[in-house]
Amino acid sequence: MSEPLILGIESTCDETGVALVRGRELLGDVVATSMDEYARFGGIIPEIASRAHLESFLPTLDAALERAGVGLADVDAIAVSAGPGLIGSLTVGVSAAKALAASLGKPIYGVNHVIGHIAVDELIDGPAPEHFIGLIVSGGHSSLLDIHGLATDVVELGSTLDDAAGEAFDKVGRLLGLPYPGGPHVDRLSQEGDVEAIRFPRGLAAAKDRERHRYDFSFSGLKTAVARYVESLADAGQEVPAADVCAAFSEAVNDSLTAKAVQACRDTGCDTLVIGGGFSANSRLRALAAQRCEAAGITLRLPPLKYCTDNGAQIAALGAEAVRAGVEPSPMDFAPDSGMP
Numbered sequence: 001m002s003e004p005l006i007l008g009i010e011s012t013c014d015e016t017g018v019a020l021v022r023g024r025e026l027l028g029d030v031v032a033t034s035m036d037e038y039a040r041f042g043g044i045i046p047e048i049a050s051r052a053h054l055e056s057f058l059p060t061l062d063a064a065l066e067r068a069g070v071g072l073a074d075v076d077a078i079a080v081s082a083g084p085g086l087i088g089s090l091t092v093g094v095s096a097a098k099a100l101a102a103s104l105g106k107p108i109y110g111v112n113h114v115i116g117h118i119a120v121d122e123l124i125d126g127p128a129p130e131h132f133i134g135l136i137v138s139g140g141h142s143s144l145l146d147i148h149g150l151a152t153d154v155v156e157l158g159s160t161l162d163d164a165a166g167e168a169f170d171k172v173g174r175l176l177g178l179p180y181p182g183g184p185h186v187d188r189l190s191q192e193g194d195v196e197a198i199r200f201p202r203g204l205a206a207a208k209d210r211e212r213h214r215y216d217f218s219f220s221g222l223k224t225a226v227a228r229y230v231e232s233l234a235d236a237g238q239e240v241p242a243a244d245v246c247a248a249f250s251e252a253v254n255d256s257l258t259a260k261a262v263q264a265c266r267d268t269g270c271d272t273l274v275i276g277g278g279f280s281a282n283s284r285l286r287a288l289a290a291q292r293c294e295a296a297g298i299t300l301r302l303p304p305l306k307y308c309t310d311n312g313a314q315i316a317a318l319g320a321e322a323v324r325a326g327v328e329p330s331p332m333d334f335a336p337d338s339g340m341p
Ligand code: KG4
Pocket: 013, 137, 138, 139, 140, 141, 165, 166, 167, 169, 170, 181, 182, 183, 184, 187, 277, 278, 279, 281, 282, 283, 308, 309, 310
């Protein structure tokens, strides 16, 4: 008998994603985004995002089914992002998923969006090893996870104490007058800059923090150091070397992320690191992680850019993993949880 067909639904933030997965095979995956609406506000407006999900859901569902060459009646189970995320956005996806589950008489799995960023890798690189380390970096999260089973046994080793990596990039982008979201712009500029030109501090590098926060990150001090540097030049009437600032800032963030991820692999005896989340599109993160993993004999699994940003495939992949692991479906009255740990 073939493996069950899972319909995955994503709506935590500004992306409406629907995908169909059978086993670890991605059959169809469509994403609509309302990000273009937010450039003029400099940030996501939750009410606009919720309304956009409502408008995009049915067309996205139809397109995903068509791309997968299946009908709704073929679906065996439904997986939906239950959190964390914007509550209005989550409510649209969860309500749609419940309506589908009820009308089709199929089980529903409310799954963790953040873990989905790691689960999607199985659709690209095949089954993950029994035990591995996950590094999730996005606009809302920077976490190191010790994973023995994506749907059953995930322990958070550490996370950011303040800003997420993507958030810090967005803030530095704003500081330099770049369009929102600043992350990709700062990344592009950093490639033209000199990493050595300025030395910014690494968070939690002080002796007192080193052991206590072995796997935690902190980027707000770094962001403040960048702000001070830019202000001092501006006050002196000097031009800000934006590319050098971006390169040095990016180096500081990615130095911390990759050093701690490799440390976690060493400490737990894992030989595989999976990186996921919107920030894993960052060019320096990809290069530095590849370099340091190779030096440490660690296999690096990094999904292609398309699967780093929010999508339905990550949710369908995690739903498929839950079904494989024999996890109980969620009760029909489960509520989305915007602050899900
Ligand atoms: O995972 P994601 O799509 O959304 C959530 O935050 O859940 O991540 C988006 C974040 C934004 O902060 C964006 O600026 C950042 O990832 N980002 C990048 C790059 N591409 C996206 N940051 C740095 N370099 C990039 N190439």
